[in-house]
Amino acid sequence: MDWDKLRIFHAVADAGSLTHAGDKLNLSQSAVSRQIRALEESLNATLFHRHARGLILTEQGELLFDATSAMSKRLDAAAARIRDSEEEVFGELRVTTTFGFGTLWLAPRLPKLYEKYPELNIDLMLEERVLDLPMREADVAIRMKEPSQADLVRKRLMTVQIQLYATREYLTASGHPLETLADMEHHRLICQNPTAAQVSAGAMLVQHLMTYNPSSLLHVNNYFGVLQGVLNNLGIGVLPDYVTDDFPDLVRVLPDIESADVPVYLAYPEELRHSQRVAAFRDFVQDEIIAHRKQLKQMGKL
Missing domain, CATH: 3.40.190.10 (Periplasmic binding protein-like II)
Known part of the structure; x- marks a missing residue:
């Protein structure tokens, strides 16, 4: 199969347009069109549905685009390795x-x-x-x-725990001490929704806390949002311990309550070793x- 024709096909499929692909490849629209027709003839297949607003891949075109995308990523990886001084x-x-x-x-x-x-x-x-x-x-x-x-190189970096935090200002203003989990019924819990994408240890901790019927809830779909709620004195936040040193206003509450250990890994492809x-x-x-x-x-x- 002609590599040059595959390169042109990939650019057209990515751009969805003969004109845009030609601009990217520094080729005329007619030259790009000829290469696509020649490729379709060599494969005895139609690769694009053509309409006034552009091009859409056929089922055969999707299969070929998956293959050229994988090839492109492999070539990018090889080029990156070559460029590395x-x-x-x-x-x-x-x-x-x-x-x-x-x-x-x-x-x-x-x-x-x-x-x-x-x-x-x-x-x-x-x-x-x-x-x-x-x-x-x-x-x-x-x-x-x-x-x-x-085919990955893996390295364990550290272990984190998910814990409970609030600000001193919130704890003072709430008017209710927080000495046991039963006291959660007087406080708002700020956390990720247990069904949201997160580590299982964090989700399990939230599910456990919910059994103590906090007075109200604020669900956020990431820990950055949870942190903002805590810093603005909205309640008790469920947060990973790696954030606390950068925010000295945070106070850990119920220090005996935390998630199981969560391992943190760094990984990269073997080819980038x-x-x-x-x-x-x-x-x-x-x-x-x-x-x-x-x-x-x-x-x-x-």
Whole structure:
């Protein structure tokens, strides 16, 4: 099969237009159209439905586009490895992690990474969905459980717990002491919905707290929103312990109540094992965790 025709097909399928694909490839619309017709003839299949508003892939076209997309991702990975210098760190690094960890722990620390590697470009993808690293949906992942995908380099970074927090101002204004879980009936609980995408340990803790009939609820679909509710004195928040050091106004309440341990893993594809960008990011995260633990020891929290 002609590689050049496949490249042109992929651009057309991605753009949904002969004109837009031609602009991207620096080819005329007629040249792109000829290549697509030739490819369809060689396959004896129609790859696009043509209409006035653009092009739509046929079933056969979808199959071919899946194949060219996988090829494109593999080529991008190979190009990234080739570009990686033995001594310099530069270019794009796609990092995926959960919304909570990305906004509350990782993003505030990134200035240190950019200070050391000013030519590095981080594409931070925050979502609960587990991206497919072997298929190059991302270069590096930080996840709250061990990745199950094959052909990955994995490293356990740390362990976190989900705990209960409030502000001193809220606790003073509420007028009700919070000494046991039974006292939750006088307080608003701020948490993720137990059915929302989150680590199972956090969901189990919320389900347990709900049995004590808090006076009212605020459900948010990520920990950043939960934190904002707590900081604005709305109630008792269910939060991971990694956020508390950056927000000194938070007070841990009911210190005997916490989730089971939640392991945090960093993972990346085996093919990126020698990538300088990946190594720089991995070492940065590990150094930040070590520094964080030293700080906690000095504060007597470990």
